[in-house]
Amino acid sequence: MARAAERLKLVLNHLDRPPFCFQASSTSSQHVGYPQPHSFRYTFDNDILSSEQRLAYEENGFIVIKGLVAEEDINRFREIFERICRREVKVPGLVVMRDVSIVKSEFIPEQKAVSKLQNFQEEPELFRYCSLPQILKYVECFTGSNIMAMHTMLINKPPDTGKKTSRHPMHQDLHYFAFRPSDRVVCAWTAMERINRQNGCLVVLPGSHRGTLKEHDYPEWGGDVNKMYHGIRDYDPNSPRVHVEMEKGDTVFFHPLLIHGSGMNKTQGFRKAISCHYASADCYYIDVTGTSQENIAEEVKGIAARRLGADTSVTFQDIWAIRGRLVQGNRTNL
Ligand SMILES: CCCC(=O)SCCNC(=O)CCNC(=O)[C@H](O)C(C)(C)COP(=O)(O)OP(=O)(O)OC[C@H]1O[C@@H](n2cnc3c(N)ncnc32)[C@H](O)[C@@H]1OP(=O)(O)O
Ligand SMILES: Nc1ncnc2c1ncn2[C@@H]1O[C@H](COP(=O)(O)OP(=O)(O)OP(=O)(O)O)[C@@H](O)[C@H]1O
Ligand SMILES: O=C(O)CCC(=O)C(=O)O
Ligand SMILES: [Fe+2]
Ligand SMILES: [Mg+2]
Numbered sequence: 001m002a003r004a005a006e007r008l009k010l011v012l013n014h015l016d017r018p019p020f021c022f023q024a025s026s027t028s029s030q031h032v033g034y035p036q037p038h039s040f041r042y043t044f045d046n047d048i049l050s051s052e053q054r055l056a057y058e059e060n061g062f063i064v065i066k067g068l069v070a071e072e073d074i075n076r077f078r079e080i081f082e083r084i085c086r087r088e089v090k091v092p093g094l095v096v097m098r099d100v101s102i103v104k105s106e107f108i109p110e111q112k113a114v115s116k117l118q119n120f121q122e123e124p125e126l127f128r129y130c131s132l133p134q135i136l137k138y139v140e141c142f143t144g145s146n147i148m149a150m151h152t153m154l155i156n157k158p159p160d161t162g163k164k165t166s167r168h169p170m171h172q173d174l175h176y177f178a179f180r181p182s183d184r185v186v187c188a189w190t191a192m193e194r195i196n197r198q199n200g201c202l203v204v205l206p207g208s209h210r211g212t213l214k215e216h217d218y219p220e221w222g223g224d225v226n227k228m229y230h231g232i233r234d235y236d237p238n239s240p241r242v243h244v245e246m247e248k249g250d251t252v253f254f255h256p257l258l259i260h261g262s263g264m265n266k267t268q269g270f271r272k273a274i275s276c277h278y279a280s281a282d283c284y285y286i287d288v289t290g291t292s293q294e295n296i297a298e299e300v301k302g303i304a305a306r307r308l309g310a311d312t313s314v315t316f317q318d319i320w321a322i323r324g325r326l327v328q329g330n331r332t333n334l
Contacts, residue, residue, distance in 0.1 A: 019052075019056060020056065020060060020062070020063065020064055020206075020242065020244070021064045021066060022050075022052075022053055022056075022063065022064065022065055022066065023065075023066050023067065024065050024066055024067045024068045024134070040054055040058055041058065041183060042057055042058050042061075042142065042183050042209075042255065043057055043058060043141050043142060044140070044141050044142070044144060045141075046137075046140055046141055048137050048138060048140070048141055049063075049138070049141050054141075057142075057253070057255075059206075059207060060206040060207060060209075061204075061206065061207060061208060061209030061210070061254060061255040061257070061258040062204055062206070062209075062244070062252055062253065062254035062255065062258055062260075063252070063253050063254075064244060064246065064250055064251070064252045065138060065250065065251050065252075065253070066247065066249075066250045067247075067249050067250065068134055068135065068138075068190065068249060068250065068251040069129075069132065069134075069135070069190045069249045069251060070249065071248060071249060073128075073129070073132070074190070074192050074248060074249060074274075076125060076128075077125070077126055077129060077154070077192065077274055078192060078272065080123065080125040080126055081117065081126070081154055081156070081272075084096070084117065084123070085113075085114050089123070091120060091122055091123040092122045093119045093121065093122050093323070094117060094118070094119055094120055094122070094123065095116075095117070095118040095119050096114055096116075096117055097114070097115050097116040097117070097118060097226075097227075098113045098114060098115055099113075099115040099158050099161070099165055099166065099226065100165050100224045100225065100226045100227065101161040101163045101165040101224060102158075102161065112158070112270070114156055115155070115156055115157065115158050115166075115226070116153060116154065116155050116156060117153065117154040117156075118151075118152070118153050119151075119152060119323055120152045120153075120154065121149065121152055121323060121325050126152070126154065126274070127149075127152065127325070129152075129190070129274050129276065130149040130152060130276040130278075130325070130327055131149075131327050135188050135190075135251065135276075136327060136328055138188070138251075138253055139186055139188060139253070139278045140328070142183075142184070142185075142186035142253065142255075142278075143184050143185070143186060143278055143279060143280040144184065144280050144282065145328065145329045146280055146281035146282055146326075146328065146329035146330050146331070146332050147278055147279075147280065147281065147326070147327050147328040147329060148278065148279050148280070148281045148283075148324045148325065148326055148327065148331070148334050149276050149277075149278055149324065149325045149326075149327045150177070150179070150185075150276075150277050150278065150279050150320060150323060150324045150334070151176075151177075151276065151277040151323065152275070152276050152277075153274070153275050153276075154272070154273070154274045154275075155271075155272065155273045155274075155275070156270045156271070156272055157199070157200050157262065157265045157270065157271040157272075157273075158265060158270055159265050159266075159267060159268050159269065159270070160264045160265050160266060163223055163224065164221065164223065164264055165223070165224055165225065165226060166200060166264050166265045167200070167221075167261070167262065167263060167264050168200075168226075168229055168261045168262040169219040169221075169225070169229055169230070169231025169232075169235075169261050170203070170205070170231050170232055170235045170259050170260065170261040171216055171229075171230055171231050171232055171259070171260070171261060172208075172213060172214060172216070172232065172256060172257050172258065172259055172260075173187060173256040173258075173277065174213050174256040174257050175213065175216045175230060175292070175293055175296055176293075176296055176300075177256060177277075177279075177320070178285050178286055178287075178288055178293075178297070178316045178317045178319075178320050179279055179283045179284065179285050179286065179317075179320060179334060180283060180284060180286050181283065182213075182255070182256050182257055183255070184279060184280035184282070184283055185255075185256045185277065185278070185279045185280075185283070186253050186254065186255065186256070186277070186278055187252075187253065187254050187256065187275055187276070187277045187278075188251055188252075188253055188275060188276050188278065189202070189251065189252050189253075189254070189273055189274075189275040190249065190250070190251045190273060190274050190275065191246035191247060191248055191249065191250050191251075191272075191273055192248060192272035192273055192274055193248050193269075193271070193272055194245075194246070194247055194248060195245065195246045195271055195273065196243075196245045197243050197245065197263060198265075198266050198267050199265045199266070199267045199269060199271040200262045200263045200264055200265040200266075200271055201243050201244055201245050201246065201262060201263065202243075202244040202246075202252065202260055202261075202262050203241050203242070203243055203244070203260060203261050203262060203263060204241065204242050204244060204254070204258055204259065204260040205239050205240070205241055205242075205258070205259040205260070206240070206242055208257065208258055208259040209254075209255035209256075209257040209258040210257075211257065211259075212257070213257060213292065213293075214232045214233065214234065214259075214292070215232070215233045215234075215292045216230035216231060216232055216233065216292065216295070216296065217230055217231070217233055217295065218230060218231070219231040219235075227299075228296065228299060228300075230295075230296060231261070232259060235259075239259075243263075256277070278327070279324075279334060280334075281326060281329060281330060281331050281332045281333055281334050282332050282333050282334075283333060283334050284333055284334075285317040285320065285321070285334070286317075287315075287317070288316060297316040300316060300319060301314065301315075301316060301319070304319055320334075321334065
């Protein structure tokens with residue numbers, strides 16, 4: 001392992017900092033000119049990622065593929081989202097979340113009240129996103145060929161009401177997950193419109209995926225914070241960060257230890273993105289008792305108990321096993 005890391009370092013030293021963004025059309029034919037290391041930690045070679053792209057992910061923990069999802073598909077996701085907001089469609093298991101700043105107000109029309117849909121695995125049109133072949137081709141580079149869709153979201157970041165509650169604190173998604181190993185987990189997050197600093201793009205700390213899972217809790221922002229929006233405890237606001245601005249259809253793939261968040265939405269529009277967290281079906285569940293994840297596990301179990309009735313025998317692992325759906329290969333373990 002140490003020798004593999006040495007070799008990778010040698011290779012990286014030959015390169016300038018790998019770029020973050022790539023065209024959807026770029027293929028492994030662009031290998032030319034880069035030394036081939038003997039082993040990579042975070043990626044597999046399935047002839048989709050070029051060496052340059054693999055090195056970029058190994059070093060930064062994320063990679064943006066431009067133009068990966070067609071406009072027509074995004075428009076279809078948007079239509080079904082609006083129908084769900086109008087309550088024309090009922091979806092089993094779906095969580096419809098409202099921004100904390102408006103949760104107590106009564107007269108807000110539905111589509112302007114929804115800040116996030118979570119767990120849309122039972123809605124065929126939205127779940128189509130998770131099975132798009134061009135997304136799975138990339139996902140396979142990180143997970144291998146048996147692929148589970150574990151967690152689905154459509155984020156509709158509302159215009160900030162002035163209380164800065166539209167921000168998402170800096171966090172690592174692994175904090176929420178009861179499965180490992182983390183290197184076989186990846187998030188695909190697709191911009192459903194142009195997303196920039198004004199409407200609250202993703203903000204990432206490149207290379208932070210090479211660290212460990214940090215302690216998370218509610219940020220002390222001196223106001224309301226959305227339910228379960230935990231942030232890392234020792235966040236240093238001076239860490240070098242990158243604002244990931246994206247066009248409609250661009251897709252970022254990122255590691256679950258990558259520290260990321262998103263800024264305030266200073267526009268009047270609802271900033272939309274759709275995402276899925278994938279894991280290798282060969283991953284295994286872990287018991288988070290006694291770890292830094294115990295706080296989120298307790299919150300999640302509390303909400304599940306309220307929904308399902310007080311069946312306290314449901315574990316954090318069970319909740320993940322119920323949500324997960326096979327999208328490629330065999331359901332070997334998860
Ligand atoms: C990689 C993964 C990363 C992440 O997943 S990060 C973010 C994860 N966030 C979540 O998973 C949030 C999931 N949201 C939910 O489960 C629900 O929206 C939530 C918060 C339970 C509300 O469910 P509803 O069905 O709307 O229930 P309700 O209207 O009866 O409200 C129940 C109590 O919750 C409160 N609430 C609702 N939305 C909130 C919000 N955004 N922030 C803070 N508190 C909120 C609401 O005021 C109510 O409180 P109370 O019981 O009246 O004291
Ligand atoms: N003190 C803090 N603790 C944790 N996370 C923070 C803190 N301050 C900002 N963040 C997070 O940093 C990221 C960027 O937020 P911020 O509101 O600064 O947006 P921005 O995109 O830099 O916009 P602006 O141009 O207004 O600075 C978000 O994820 C935000 O939640
Ligand atoms: O603002 C966003 O879209 C990012 C949300 C996010 O990182 C999360 O829900 O885990
Ligand atoms: Fe996240
Ligand atoms: Mg800022």
